Amino acid sequence: MADTSTPNGTAGSWALEARGLGKRYFRGWALRDCSFRIPAGRICGLVGPNGAGKSTLLGLATRQVQRTTGELRVFGTPVDDPAVLPRFAFLGQEKPLFKRFTVADTLRMGAELNPGWDAAAAERIVRSGNVPAHARIGTLSGGQRTRVAFALAFGKRPDLLLLDEPMSDLDPLARDEMSTLLMAEAVERGTTVVMSSHMLTELEDMCDYLLVVAEGRIRMAGDADALVPAHTLVTGVTRDGALPAGLDRHTVVESRVQGRQFQAMIRPKGPLSADWESVEPSLEEVLLAHLRSPDAPSLYTQGARVDAEGTQAA
Amino acid sequence: MSTTPTLTETPAALRPRRRLLRGLPWLVVRQHRTALACVLGIAVLGTLWIVYQRYEMVQLLDARGWPEKEVRYAVDDSRGYSYVHSLLNALPLVLAVFVGAPLIAGDRESGTAQLVTTQSVTRRQWLTAKLGFAYALALVCGLMLSAAFTWWWQPHRSLFFTKWVEGPIFDNTGPVLPALLLFMTAAGITIGVLLRRLVPAMAVALGFTAVSAYVWDEIRIRLGSTQMFTYPKDSDLPARFDEAYEVDRWVGNAQGELFGWGTCAEATEKAQNACIKEHGIINDVIEYLDYDQMAAMQWTAAGLLLAGTALLTGFVLWRVSRRPL
Numbered sequence: 254m255a256d257t258s259t260p261n262g263t264a265g266s267w268a269l270e271a272r273g274l275g276k277r278y279f280r281g282w283a284l285r286d287c288s289f290r291i292p293a294g295r296i297c298g299l300v301g302p303n304g305a306g307k308s309t310l311l312g313l314a315t316r317q318v319q320r321t322t323g324e325l326r327v328f329g330t331p332v333d334d335p336a337v338l339p340r341f342a343f344l345g346q347e348k349p350l351f352k353r354f355t356v357a358d359t360l361r362m363g364a365e366l367n368p369g370w371d372a373a374a375a376e377r378i379v380r381s382g383n384v385p386a387h388a389r390i391g392t393l394s395g396g397q398r399t400r401v402a403f404a405l406a407f408g409k410r411p412d413l414l415l416l417d418e419p420m421s422d423l424d425p426l427a428r429d430e431m432s433t434l435l436m437a438e439a440v441e442r443g444t445t446v447v448m449s450s451h452m453l454t455e456l457e458d459m460c461d462y463l464l465v466v467a468e469g470r471i472r473m474a475g476d477a478d479a480l481v482p483a484h485t486l487v488t489g490v491t492r493d494g495a496l497p498a499g500l501d502r503h504t505v506v507e508s509r510v511q512g513r514q515f516q517a518m519i520r521p522k523g524p525l526s527a528d529w530e531s532v533e534p535s536l537e538e539v540l541l542a543h544l545r546s547p548d549a550p551s552l553y554t555q556g557a558r559v560d561a562e563g564t565q566a567a
Numbered sequence: 568m569s570t571t572p573t574l575t576e577t578p579a580a581l582r583p584r585r586r587l588l589r590g591l592p593w594l595v596v597r598q599h600r601t602a603l604a605c606v607l608g609i610a611v612l613g614t615l616w617i618v619y620q621r622y623e624m625v626q627l628l629d630a631r632g633w634p635e636k637e638v639r640y641a642v643d644d645s646r647g648y649s650y651v652h653s654l655l656n657a658l659p660l661v662l663a664v665f666v667g668a669p670l671i672a673g674d675r676e677s678g679t680a681q682l683v684t685t686q687s688v689t690r691r692q693w694l695t696a697k698l699g700f701a702y703a704l705a706l707v708c709g710l711m712l713s714a715a716f717t718w719w720w721q722p723h724r725s726l727f728f729t730k731w732v733e734g735p736i737f738d739n740t741g742p743v744l745p746a747l748l749l750f751m752t753a754a755g756i757t758i759g760v761l762l763r764r765l766v767p768a769m770a771v772a773l774g775f776t777a778v779s780a781y782v783w784d785e786i787r788i789r790l791g792s793t794q795m796f797t798y799p800k801d802s803d804l805p806a807r808f809d810e811a812y813e814v815d816r817w818v819g820n821a822q823g824e825l826f827g828w829g830t831c832a833e834a835t836e837k838a839q840n841a842c843i844k845e846h847g848i849i850n851d852v853i854e855y856l857d858y859d860q861m862a863a864m865q866w867t868a869a870g871l872l873l874a875g876t877a878l879l880t881g882f883v884l885w886r887v888s889r890r891p892l
Contacts, residue, residue, distance in 0.1 A: 315685050319890060335689045343685040349678030351598060358597060365590050366686035409686065 268293045268413050268445035269314060272559050273323035276309050282469050283309040286323070288559045289464060289474040291447060293328070293412070296439060298460035298477075299449035302544055306469045307449040308346070311417050314447070315343040328412060339369055342411035344419050348402040352391035356384055356401055363408045375408030378434065396427030403431065407438050414439065416448035420455070432459060453537045465540065467547040475554025477536060483520050483552060484539050489529035491515045499526045506549040507542040518542040520552065591688060591696035598679075602666055603704060609661070610708035613654045614715045620647040621719040628723075642727045655712060655739040659751040660776045662705050667755020668765075668772040670701055671883075675763045694887055698756065698880060705752040709745030716740055724810070731861050732812040734780075737787060741865040746872035751776065753879040760883050786871075788814070788856075790864040797852045810858035817854065820847035 267290045274287040284306040291297050301307050312318030313325055316332060327337040350359055356379060364370045379386070382400040390398060399419070406414060419435075420428045436459060439446050447464075450456055456463070463480055465473040473480055484506070489497065491513055500508070500517060503525075508517035518534065525531055534542075543549060588596055596603060624642070631638045642648050671694070674680035684690050717740040720727060729735050738747055754775055759768040793814050798804065800818070817825040824846075831842035856864075 316690075317681055317684070338685075338689065339687040341685075343681075345678065345681060347678050349682045351679055351682075352677070354597070362594055362597075363686065365593050366683070366688050368687055 266293050267291065267326070268295070268328060269447065270326040270329070270559060271323065272325075274310075274313065274320060274325050275322035276306075276313060276318060277321045284313070284466075285469045287466075287471050288323075289471050289553070290557055290559055291445065291462060291464065292556065293445050294443050295445055295462040296436075296460045297445070297447045297462040297464055298456035299447055299464050299466065300453070300456060300540055300544070301449075301466035301472075305466045307466055308417055309469075310466065311343070311345075311415050311447070311449060314413075314415055315341065317343075339367060339409070340411060341413040341415060342406035342409045343415045344402055344406050344417065346417045346419075346421065348399055348419070350390045350398065350402060350405075352389070354390055355387050356390065356393075357386045359390060359401055359405060360408065363405045367409045369410045371408050371410045374410070374438075375404040378404040378407060378438075381434075382430075395422055396424070396430070399423060399427065399431055400434075403434060403438075410442070411444060413445045413447070416446065418449055418451065421451070435459075453540055457536045463540075465543055467544055470547075471551055471553075472543045472547065472549070473552045474557040475552070476557075479554040480552065481536050481539055482533065483554075484518055484534055484542075485521050485525065485531045486516065486518055486534040486538065487525060487529045487531045488514065488516045489526070497526070497528075504550055506539075507546045591692060592700070594683065595696045595700045599666075599670075599700065602669075603700075606661060606666060606704055606708060609654070609658075610711055613651070614711050616647070616654075617651055617712070617715040617719055620645075620651065621715075621723075623647070624719075624723065624726075628726075638726075640726055642723070651716070652735055655716065655744070656735070658708065658712070658744075659747055660773070662701075662708070662748050663751040663755035663772045663776050664769050666701055666704060667752040668759045668768040670697055670756050670759055672759030672763055672765050672768040676765045690887055691884065694884065698883070701752050701756060702749055702876075705748040706745055709748040713740060713742075713744035716744075730812050731810070731858060732788065732856055732864075734784060734787065737861070737865065737868070738783075741862070742869035743865050743872070746869035746876070749876045750872040750879075751779075753876040753883075754779070757879045757883055760886060787864075787868065790867045791856050791860040793854045793856055795852055795854055797850045800849055800851050802851075804853065808853070808855065811853075811855040812858075813853050813855050815854040817852040818846075818848045819850040819852045821849055822847070825852060 269289075269291040271287050271289050274284065275282060276284045287310070299307050299310065309318055313320050314327065314332065316338075320332075325332045328340055330337045330340075351362070354362070360372070360375050360379065363375060364372060379401060382397060384393065384397045384400060390401065393401065416435075420431055423431060432455070435446070438444070448460075457477075461477050463473060463475065463477050464471065487500075491497065491510055494510065494513075496505075496508055496510065496515055496517070500519065503522050504520040506518040506520065508515060518539065586593070624640075627640070628634075628638060631640075633640075671680070674683070680693075683693050720736060720740055724731065724736075727736065731737060737743060755768075755772045758772045758775060759765075762768040762771060796804075796808070797819060816828045818828060818830060819825045826846060826848065830846065831839050831848065833839040833842055
């Protein structure tokens, strides 16, 4: 398996660390038995279908949701400790702001409530979007409002930025502008970013770390560069309409039989049969295969798993 | 767009030199400044109106030589008093429905509760600032209006038709008004925290205000223990009972047995006299609350309301720390 660049040593080098984390609502478990680690300084994509538990996970990390089981640490500090508050910033789906506040009021709120407020950075972000300082938030366009929300988030000087589908309601132009802003600010400061998104292409461009969630459980966690090469897309001939026995030696994520042919997304464990044609899949194909088959064994790259060190036997 | 000032042009506007308020108190006051201005404005105008009414009345009474000469004057008839009465009656409702109920529910509905608590402040700090703001507002309004109204009513109470034990006087003087406003605010906040939605919370707070007014009417009269006074039948009640509030009236015989007031209310005088003779009724008895009991009753009322406020506040803090907003 490809080597992963994971920090080792101090606990603070993990931006987010979960052990057996779970959240149960009245209707059932939203998130169950989640153990993973996200190294500091990475841009992590949080992927999963609707209702998979992405928002719950972000809610747990931002203290908006109380966990039922397990533990969660932000840079080594338990999430219940108020000391984690200045270290993260959160941008939710709705990007709530006080509608009657002016832009200047909103930035002053950031200054009043955050000890490490970076007024220059916040003002720069607002200014570069030509957002008038004395306009009320309620009168701004969606893109401008998102920009103010970003300014509030970056003005906090967070070490960890958590985003819940931040671009979902933006037009393509504003989306592009915001992604550029996000990447520039994050890279400049070395901020760890965890963002959930439905846009697989967006994730492929921006993220170098992935956390895949489905049905409340972690399906995959690790370096984007290591997760994809761990998979192979094989095509071959079926035996009596069934999958060939040789396939069982490998971990099958997803398989399809079409006539006399089969196609399977596998994680190879040893040499592949010479009869089969194999190609390396794209990130999108791997993600889709995992999202379609939530029962497939989960995959963690080195360091991403907490309890069992190193790569889980796949 | 080019004419609108941007941050580049007016950086000074972002950093006012004089800052009276900082941190969370600034945020809470900035967020609720409309409500603050309205409620404080009502309270200040109301206070001034009471002071003016008192001044006008004192002028009139002085001209007529009160209290040496008897003056036929009833405060309750004047239009000025009816304004004061409606204002003081409406204030608990205003605080419960327009200050208390939206305080937390509004932020939860609009998501700004999440915005504030993902800055570097904890939920409890935010809640404390919010509650502090609402209670301070209720307390200031209550103290101001109660002081003014007590100052008007107390020396001239014989000219008020409404008895001291009745709601319009008892609830709006002394320590009761501030305590009542605090309690109604706390009730509104609790309803908002439980319902999480702005409009339902305001509607339920409105209903609660109406129900609590009925319940409070029942409680008020029971705050003091009644006394009995026996005097000969068909004689006048001594003058010292002018200010006493009559709870009930009885008739009694020489043995101290009491009969209901209407026991011998017969159709004919003959039958009535026969009845009186039969029961040996010689006395009239009144069951009353004395004006001297008012202070104790008011402090008991204030104590009850403040205990209720503390209970509701404790519940809100406990609930919010147990399950996030």
